Amino acid sequence: MHILVVNDDGPPNTRLSPYIRPLVNELEKAGHQVSVAIPAASRSWIGKAHIIEASLTAHYVHPDWFRGDGSWDESYESEENNTPWVVIENGTPASCTQLGLHNLFTDRPPIDLVISGPNHGRNASTIYNLSSGTVGGALEAVFCGKRGIAISFGSKDPQPDDIIQAAARLAVRVVLHLHTVWDERVELYNINVPMRLDVESRPVLYTRTLPYYWSRGCLYAEAEVQSTPKSKLMNGVPNGVPNGVNGVDHEHADVNGVLTNGSSEHCNGVNGHSNPKQRHFKWSADLSDMKKRLQESEEGTDAHTVLNGSTSVTALRANFWHVPGLEGPLYLDQ
Incomplete structure (x- = not known):
């Protein structure tokens, strides 16, 4: 299978984007061809945005040339488009998906699946799903006629390598399972993986999205x-x-x-x-109210599941659907 990986955290970075390289390594270890298109800088909280007045520059960068801060040694930048990693200046997760599907890897077979992530932290609840650049990258895949899966690793705290590796192994297993048994009613899946050493032995559960609305202006x-x-x-x-x-x-x-x-x-x-x-x-961002609501979330929701140490899989459709029954003319008061 040929898999396109995009993200919203940018190039491999010890502090901001520590999870993408281990996931790509696990996908390749499982025998899949992986192409990577990522923004040059963090694009969190940007949803499915495109920056329409900015020109995009694609840098073909070998993954071994990245430094720990997300920069790379430009003296080794590939002169030919023969590396599977591309960093895009002014890129967003959605534009990385667009370019990755249609422009950057034309010498490779067609892409079968788009994975967006792994995000550095959870994406659970309606606000996170609708704001997340990680989910936005998967949404863009749907509108390009491809299956999309958003993956988030549920902690922003530094994690030891063995926990990151366990999360990456489990994420790959879940992705391959979902691709095999894909429900045709589903357009994208949102996966949240808790960061714990025993994650591979913990349950993986279908969940519903926790509804959440801002209680005050706190961003x-x-x-x-x-x-x-x-x-x-x-x-x-x-x-x-x-x-x-x-x-x-x-x-x-x-x-x-x-x-x-x-x-x-x-x-x-x-x-x-x-x-x-x-x-x-x-x-x-003051997310204290949201964190309290997530902690109190109901069993069966994405937030409750991942906070209680299990992996959540939320099946989504990529639309704001109309409310059934509200049809026909509106008779306005005179």
Whole structure:
């Protein structure tokens, strides 16, 4: 079988993407041909997004050339497209799936299955499934007419090699079983594997998705941005800035030449007009409420299963389906 592997954690990285190489090794050990297309940087929480205004550059990189931080020795970058590992600048899991299926490995046989992952951490519950780049890579496979399987290894904590190897071995067994007995009603499977040494002897269970909704705004926090003192501005531009073009400091300006370093008193360089008030926010996910809900999740859900040490397999369809019975005209109140 020819398997395409994509992910949202990027190239092999001791801290951010420690699981992809062991899974690929196990798939190859089982006798399968594996092609890998991965983003050059982490693309977590991006779902099935494509970055439509960014050009994508594909680097063919031998897996032995990666360093522990996810970079690679560019002096050994393959001059020919003969390595099964490709790293894509500006890539997302979905674009890696698209390019992997249609553009990058045309000298190889057609791809039979797309595996997205293994994610560095769980993807259980509706919010994770709909936000996850890992699940997004498998969703993209479905819309390209292929079977997709998303795999997540359920811990972001550093894991010893023997636990990672056990998870990879079990994941390969589950994948091959699902491919053999694939239910035609299913378009993709979402697998969550707990990280424990005895995982191969623990149950593997079909599960349903835990429904979850944000109880409050908890993904972003206001960021403090240091303001440039008014006395140091001339026509809204810091004095003595050598890299300004047309009077604009591009380290502190947006695409319109407007200063964006946090002060509502800064001018935009045109007739001394002040900018509107600005507030700045940064990604600062507070998932404490979600973690509590996952801990309290009902038996039979993906979250409950993986948190209790078993592997969850959730069969999914790749759609937002309409609500049956709501049909026909709407009679609006006059």
